[in-house]
Amino acid sequence: MLVQVREAPGRGRGIFAARPISAGEVVLRAPPVLLYPQHGTAAAFCSHCLRAFNSLEENAASVVACSSCGLVGFCGAACAAAAAADPGSHCPAVCRLLSACNLAGLNDEQQTALQFLFRCCSLRAAVAAGDSDAAARLATITSLSAPPVLPPSDAADGAAPSSSGGGGGDGLSSWSAGSTAVRELHGRLNHALAAAGAGPAAALGVEEVAELLRRDAANGYGIMAPSAPDGERRIRGTGIYSLPSLLNHECLPNVARFDCFDREPSGPRANACVEFRALHDIPAGEEVTQSYFPLPWPLGERQQRCREDYGFECACPRCKEEATWSEEESEWETDEDAGMEDAEAAGAATAGGAAPAHAHAHGDQQQQQQQGAAAAGAAGQEQQVDPAYINLFLLKYVCPREGCYGTLAPLPGQPAGQPGGPLFECNMCGGRRSEAEFLAELEAAD
């Protein structure tokens, strides 16, 4: 087994390496427990598997509209049939709720939240009817961590988070049982349930609605749409994944998420699996962590989003170090300290398969950290990080394509010692760069 779940001090549950993991290895691969589309995307993405219609070879010809509501479409007959049979997808119960619900005056986030709630109500009804798979999926959703509600600011009450993944705005404070936004959604949901003739088993109380929305906000993965012609990236939908929802956040993570929503599926929703690849070697016992945000985000933004969207204060080594920086130092760029000597050390260590999460440490400290990583549990809580290492980490793992902000990870399954070193792939634009190219870019920038 590659990973194990256990308590991560101060972070709830976490995922830990059960054996040494090599750079580029797929640490986790998981199918979705629940997928739902972002409001306003029905014309462009399959409502079952979230595949982009314009990625289909036959393009619009194979798109199938829902024969009942006509409001959503599927990427083919197989997905239409799979959705109809799945109480957590666009099944007849969800279709009726979508048709019956009064969406007037709701913003995009609230309408997207209803997509999630409709599916939860439908799963509940299926559980009451004896569906054990629905019971397991609902149990997964209700076992996700629900961050505490922050006291609402005056401005926060009534506003929905700016994305269903908890993004921006006033975050979790909007998803409290007392907020106007939740009461409004609860009211609309109840009306829709009554109008659609749903039984009492499907109904949710206002507290349940608030808690489901908070669980979703802190654990759902926003699935990005391909870049629009203007370069803007939008969310096409949200996925809840069982084991991946236990990955905690670090601002210098050791895995990155890759998805393949627009690839040729080998079966309904095969395209909806997500995988997490190791950025560098991870020693046995070390916590496996991802960054909940693009790596180059500045300290203030990261801290605010951790607090407001996920309910915790990030105390990772990078945050602690950057808190001591002046404004100029906080501009992310290669500084004098991050010269070629360090760069080559970091590059060689990674290529040679010996870069622990905190390879920045010097001398004894580095050895101690490698040995202590297992015992320390939550990676690096007490450790310090060198500013030069932060710069190198960002230079190495942030996609160099302008405006991309994706994360580069080594491609899985590469032979050791290949010329030019391992090849890295961006999880957003798919761009690739070899270790040798990275080192050459550093040298040129010096």
Ligand SMILES: C[S@@+](CC[C@H](N)C(=O)[O-])C[C@H]1O[C@@H](n2cnc3c(N)ncnc32)[C@H](O)[C@@H]1O
């Ligand atoms: C996606 S879940 C991760 C799994 C979670 N620890 C659990 O027990 O289910 C996100 C939640 O984990 C906690 N968390 C994640 N990263 C953290 C960190 N660096 N420090 C403290 N808490 C963290 C927060 O409560 C956050 O809302």
